[in-house]
Ligand SMILES: Nc1ncnc2c1ncn2[C@@H]1O[C@H](COP(=O)(O)OP(=O)(O)OP(=O)(O)O)[C@@H](O)[C@H]1O
């Protein structure tokens with residue numbers, strides 16, 4: 001499989017009135033053709049900033065690329081002009097958001113919004129774009145697309161709006177689709193349908209997907225690899241199996257422990273106590289140190305390097321150092337009886 005995206009040591013900061021917020025610090029990951037990578041982490045961990053950096057949607061200023069590169073098709077996206085990015089966004093890389101109501105234009109029919117991208121990037125005529133729009137709405141499972149194409153977003157249900165967003169995002173056969181919490185605003189049944197739809201389309205269209213979510217539960221059936229983010233850093237990355245069955249970072253253990261269990265026993269559902277670090281004054285060492293039940297002196301002082309546990313799994317934790325005490329995987333993080341929806 002060939003690599004289509006490589007994010008190297010990416011750091012992005014925001015200059016706010018009070019301080020410089022170091023939103024992401026030294027983020028590294030890659031995406032292969034046709035795969036789905038999930039980026040998981042709690043609120044404020046830097047998932048959206050990572051996604052928006054790839055799309056170059058970070059407003060500069062107050063945002064700033066401090067360091068690193070985003071290699072796509074052999075070129076560094078951090079170095080592109082706004083004009084060059086306009087030819088990449090929506091055509092090569094597209095994005096869908098949590099709330100389609102904010103990204104769809106309420107004053108324009110869904111058909112016109114699909115046609116815009118097709119006319120701009122695929123140089124279709126209005127008529128061709130209209131017909132292709134109907135085909136795309138059909139592809140994403142909108143019933144009666146010939147009539148629906150002339151409706152406005154508010155005439156669609158939430159799930160249908162998300163389907164329409166996916167149709168627009170896929171209209172130009174992008175190489176990468178970034179989905180930032182695409183199902184968070186939807187109820188569980190519709191969530192599952194949208195994730196199924198994305199998976200099905202990926203097989204048909206062959207797009208690689210970056211799926212951003214705070215819910216590890218949706219990841220198991222939807223992704224092939226997972227990057228776990230915390231405090232602006234990726235603390236662990238691996239295949240879905242590695243993250244679910246052989247997690248090595250205490251933050252990943254915490255995320256697994258906070259997932260509902262199949263047996264419905266609420267005793268086993270544990271939220272991670274404490275709150276995330278202040279990114280205006282990020283910790284010198286591991287970002288999870290103040291909440292980690294296994295924190296040691298080294299964790300406070302130095303950011304642990306990544307340990308390669310396999311060709312695919314990498315974890316940044318001092319517990320993996322040979323001098324560290326052996327710590328067992330806590331029972332709450334054992335996936336055996338975990339409900340995995342999606
Ligand atoms: N425009 C901005 N100005 C200042 N700080 C920002 C800006 N955008 C993001 N941040 C900060 O960057 C950090 C990472 O934010 P980000 O939105 O990437 O988190 P997230 O993981 O997507 O969280 P959520 O799950 O809530 O969407 C946060 O501390 C946030 O406050």
Ligand SMILES: [Mg+2]
Pocket residue numbers: 047048049180
């Ligand atoms: Mg976000």
